[in-house]
Amino acid sequence: MTEALITPVVFNPYDYDFHDDPYPTYKRLREESPIYHNPDIGFWALSRHGDVADAFKDNRRLSSANGVSLDPAAYGPHAHLVMSFLAMDDPRHMRLRQLVSRGFTPRRVAELEGRILELTDQYLEPALAAGEFDWIAEVAGRLPMDVISELIGVPAPDRAELRRMADLVVHREDGVQDVPQAAVESSISLMGYYRAMIAERRRSATEDLTSALLEAEIDGDRLSDEEILGFMFLMVVAGNETTTKLLGNALYWGSRNPGQVAPVLADPNRAPDWVEETLRYDTSSQIVARTTAEDLEYYGQTVPAGEKMLLLIGSANRDSEVFEDADEFQIGRNSTNKLASFGGGVHFCLGAHLARLEANIALAEFARKVTDFEVDESGIERVHSTNVRGFAALPVKVQVR
Numbered sequence: 001m002t003e004a005l006i007t008p009v010v011f012n013p014y015d016y017d018f019h020d021d022p023y024p025t026y027k028r029l030r031e032e033s034p035i036y037h038n039p040d041i042g043f044w045a046l047s048r049h050g051d052v053a054d055a056f057k058d059n060r061r062l063s064s065a066n067g068v069s070l071d072p073a074a075y076g077p078h079a080h081l082v083m084s085f086l087a088m089d090d091p092r093h094m095r096l097r098q099l100v101s102r103g104f105t106p107r108r109v110a111e112l113e114g115r116i117l118e119l120t121d122q123y124l125e126p127a128l129a130a131g132e133f134d135w136i137a138e139v140a141g142r143l144p145m146d147v148i149s150e151l152i153g154v155p156a157p158d159r160a161e162l163r164r165m166a167d168l169v170v171h172r173e174d175g176v177q178d179v180p181q182a183a184v185e186s187s188i189s190l191m192g193y194y195r196a197m198i199a200e201r202r203r204s205a206t207e208d209l210t211s212a213l214l215e216a217e218i219d220g221d222r223l224s225d226e227e228i229l230g231f232m233f234l235m236v237v238a239g240n241e242t243t244t245k246l247l248g249n250a251l252y253w254g255s256r257n258p259g260q261v262a263p264v265l266a267d268p269n270r271a272p273d274w275v276e277e278t279l280r281y282d283t284s285s286q287i288v289a290r291t292t293a294e295d296l297e298y299y300g301q302t303v304p305a306g307e308k309m310l311l312l313i314g315s316a317n318r319d320s321e322v323f324e325d326a327d328e329f330q331i332g333r334n335s336t337n338k339l340a341s342f343g344g345g346v347h348f349c350l351g352a353h354l355a356r357l358e359a360n361i362a363l364a365e366f367a368r369k370v371t372d373f374e375v376d377e378s379g380i381e382r383v384h385s386t387n388v389r390g391f392a393a394l395p396v397k398v399q400v401r
């Protein structure tokens with residue numbers, strides 16, 4: 001008798017056992033319940049690669065305008081500002097995305113390469129000298145926010161404080177679904193800081209992204225200060241923790257698969273392959289939500305209009321219909337164009353190239369400097385979230401070259 005005949009699959013995105021290892025549940029969902037309904041929590045879910053990819057493209061029938069997180073209160077009273085165009089439908093979304101893209105160009109991101117390298121070395125040097133350190137506290141938790149600060153022109157002395165505030169904005173207490181007071185207060189402080197910065201750049205322009213956003217124009221249309229502020233917050237919310245967790249997950253799975261990571265330690269130019277496989281095998285943004293704009297049919301079931309639909313990115317990336325030996329961590333697969341990790345369609349992650357640049361550089365630098373490493377699994381702390389997957393602490397022991 002199969003397991004399915006004994007107990008129907010139960011999927012609860014708040015369950016800590018699920019967070020420990022979501023992949024067996026995803027597998028059962030794909031096989032037994034490709035359209036899954038949880039009436040108690042109040043959501044539906046798509047788990048197969050093809051369905052998730054199609055859903056990302058169908059932004060007309062699957063709306064982002066009611067938020068893209070399972071928790072409606074994810075960012076409290078400022079949710080509308082914090083999520084900016086991520087939580088809008090076209091044409092509002094497209095207008096903002098196009099204007100922002102005038103400033104946030106691939107060229108501007110590529111120009112950051114040297115600075116990302118310097119920052120990585122600056123964090124790695126004392127950490128590697130110690131021989132044992134927390135990868136999240138020393139490296140992975142610092143780089144993404146400092147790069148965002150660099151990009152928008154935050155002066156170096158202010159960056160540590162901004163990182164502290166940003167951490168509090170996205171921080172969630174385990175098991176608590178309400179937004180903590182500290183998160184609300186930090187978002188108000190961060191907002192005040194960014195507002196003042198925008199006003200200053202209006203008075204005198206510089207070379208940073210903030211000035212570029214102020215100047216961005218399409219047919220006479222420009223971004224308002226409030227819209228620029230919204231985008232800055234969106235970067236903090238969408239581009240900070242996700243990249244930190246990607247860096248953590250890479251080290252964790254690298255440590256668990258030493259045979260896979262050895263060729264990268266021998267040839268650091270292969271770091272991008274390590275990054276791509278981590279993005280597939282255990283990506284940091286696991287679940288995004290949509291709201292059905294009309295009745296939809298999936299596998300003979302009708303999902304009524306107005307329902308929450310979860311797109312299970314982490315499951316799509318393990319679909320054996322698309323990835324051979326999907327449950328094995330194999331660096332060098334060449335599966336980049338099939339990854340669901342950065343979404344798809346009109347909301348495809350605007351920071352995908354920046355996230356990859358940061359991770360490629362940080363892991364290549366790490367590989368250049370160590371001959372071997374091991375994560376101390378007794379000291380790891382996992383973050384419990386319905387979306388982000390990764391670690392709050394990841395102690396690592398290294399052998400330096």
Ligand code: HEM
Pocket residue numbers: 064068085086087097148234235238239240242243246283284285288289341342343344346347348349350351352354355
């Ligand atoms: C959107 C993942 C890093 C900025 C998205 C979406 C995903 C995603 C899945 C689509 C959400 C949806 O369709 O509802 C990730 C992952 C990252 C990462 C896994 C790191 C590993 C970044 C970075 C930035 C960024 C570094 C910028 C600094 C954005 C923005 C959007 C977005 C602005 C909204 C795009 C739109 O709505 O048109 N990201 N992201 N992300 N991401 Fe990322």
